[in-house]
Amino acid sequence: MTQMLKYYKGQFVEYEIYKLVDFYDSILRKPTIPFKFESLEDNKKAHYMAFSMAETLSELGGLGLSANQIGLNVSVCAINMGNEIWTMFNPEIIEHSLIPSAYQEGCLSCPGLYLKIPRWETIKVQFQAINGKYVLQEFSGLTAVCVQHELDHLNGVLFTDKVSKIKLEQAKRKVKNNLKKMKKMTVKSKEETKEIQPSNKIVEQQQTPQIKIMESEKKKEDDVKTFVYNTLS
Numbered sequence: 001m002t003q004m005l006k007y008y009k010g011q012f013v014e015y016e017i018y019k020l021v022d023f024y025d026s027i028l029r030k031p032t033i034p035f036k037f038e039s040l041e042d043n044k045k046a047h048y049m050a051f052s053m054a055e056t057l058s059e060l061g062g063l064g065l066s067a068n069q070i071g072l073n074v075s076v077c078a079i080n081m082g083n084e085i086w087t088m089f090n091p092e093i094i095e096h097s098l099i100p101s102a103y104q105e106g107c108l109s110c111p112g113l114y115l116k117i118p119r120w121e122t123i124k125v126q127f128q129a130i131n132g133k134y135v136l137q138e139f140s141g142l143t144a145v146c147v148q149h150e151l152d153h154l155n156g157v158l159f160t161d162k163v164s165k166i167k168l169e170q171a172k173r174k175v176k177n178n179l180k181k182m183k184k185m186t187v188k189s190k191e192e193t194k195e196i197q198p199s200n201k202i203v204e205q206q207q208t209p210q211i212k213i214m215e216s217e218k219k220k221e222d223d224v225k226t227f228v229y230n231t232l233s
């Protein structure tokens with residue numbers, strides 16, 4: 001483990017780049033336990049994890065990352081929102097649309113495999129931010145699919161569990177080709193980065209993921225319940 005240091009909003013923060021566990025690691029099959037914000041130590045741990053997960057996700061170039069994918073058995077995930085990365089503690093879907101989503105999804109733990117899974121187009125999620133405060137947030141489109149994928153991870157469910165054996169076999173046959181294409185794209189994007197070297201610094205700065213620290217006030221139980229009207233199991 002290499003400890004790294006980064007300047008963020010007027011202070012230095014420590015983080016590390018985590019390593020993905022193997023796809024067959026049993027930790028991916030266990031529901032994660034809630035992250036507890038009870039002491040100053042917990043808050044420090046949350047801070048460290050949030051930055052480390054965001055940096056790891058950015059490094060891996062994925063859309064989402066759950067804590068058990070990097071060997072940590074707690075309910076925390078990071079989501080790539082485009083220009084920033086959100087880290088969510090103890091996320092839960094409390095409401096969803098009835099419209100199905102139409103995106104194919106991949107998984108950092110299983111590169112090259114793409115599957116179409118039944119997902120909701122819009123979801124409302126309750127989670128705790130880096131400081132333990134409760135947040136209610138709506139997600140739609142690809143981000144909503146990504147959040148649903150990560151929440152499955154946190155419950156010990158993999159996307160490969162959610163399709164028929166035939167569909168899984170069909171998708172597996174395309175993995176080799178997909179990996180080749182992905183490799184080509186990585187090489188190409190590296191070459192492109194070289195070409196724009198004079199302005200490289202600016203580009204890098206713009207792409208640095210930001211940790212979203214939610215400022216919302218804690219919702220009371222009753223407030224949260226009023227949002228639930230759907231058939232969530």
Ligand SMILES: [Zn+2]
Nearest residue numbers: 106107108109
């Ligand atoms: Zn995944």
